Amino acid sequence: MHAKLICLIGDPVEHSISPIIHNEVFRALNLNYVYLAFRVLPEDLMDAVRGLRALGVVGFNVTIPHKVSVMKYLDELSPDAEVVGSVNTVVNMGGRLVGYNTDYLGVVNTFKNLGIKLEGTSATVLGAGGASRAVIYALILGGVERVFIVNRTLEKAVSLAGEFSIKFPNTSLIPMSLTQENLREAIQKSHIVINTTSVGMYPRTEESLVPPDLLRSDLVVMDVVYNPLETKLLRDAKAVGAKVIDGVNMLVYQAVASFKLWTGIDPPVDMMFRTAYSVLRQLR
């Protein structure tokens, strides 16, 4: 019997560990699926989506830089994907391509499974791109009262805060430019700090947007970067006794949600974590 195909499209995709995570579970559960990654350039995105539809794939993941641009080639969007404004998972429903966002679910389930209370708290979110949108949506769903959106390009933070404020008037969203004074003020007033920028990612592993002296032991500090597993931000946070959450959590829980959408099966979460940590530890 032919294996059912699930793909990843993006650029770059060579370093993605999603194929390893999903294929490991397919093998372990004896499921006849295969997950393959394809590098797709922006000018080829429309053709790639048409090709995937023509091939009758079960579905696909979408990564940088296509998470927003892919939306116009799909037949339908889930309400959550509409709100977040990006798609990282597509399901082929009998020829209709339906776009979902499971990145935000990755964050929701990270906090849920670690037992971290969001209700009534304040958070500082560094960045205002795609990952930031998913993180902020998850924080809002969890009942966070106030989010400081600190971004290098202030206009992007302003526009994101404005858009989400209309949709979620009960959450206070405060855009800020990335200055030391703003960071100090935001983090002082926060219980949670989340880096959603690529700062700290390999090979620039000695970079962090947060000066160590702004970190406290009562903070929860999360990084969406997962290569390295322990970013400079998380290292600094750990050194002052803060609770730290690495980027593998969001990565694995989004994979769990995507897997369920494609196959209807709840995958073994522990196995996905084991695979992800083992691959990332071997990288360097």
Ligand SMILES: NC(=O)c1ccc[n+]([C@@H]2O[C@H](COP(=O)([O-])OP(=O)(O)OC[C@H]3O[C@@H](n4cnc5c(N)ncnc54)[C@H](OP(=O)(O)O)[C@@H]3O)[C@@H](O)[C@H]2O)c1
């Ligand atoms: N763990 C996971 O499951 C997961 C899921 C999704 C994404 N990610 C990771 O999240 C990161 C961001 O992805 P994205 O999709 O949000 O990208 P994006 O949409 O391109 O946004 C990038 C954000 O990072 C900021 N930024 C980039 N370089 C910076 C620098 N040198 N100094 C200050 N700010 C900087 C940008 O600020 P400007 O607006 O000023 O340009 C922007 O806010 C990537 O590393 C990605 O791998 C992880």
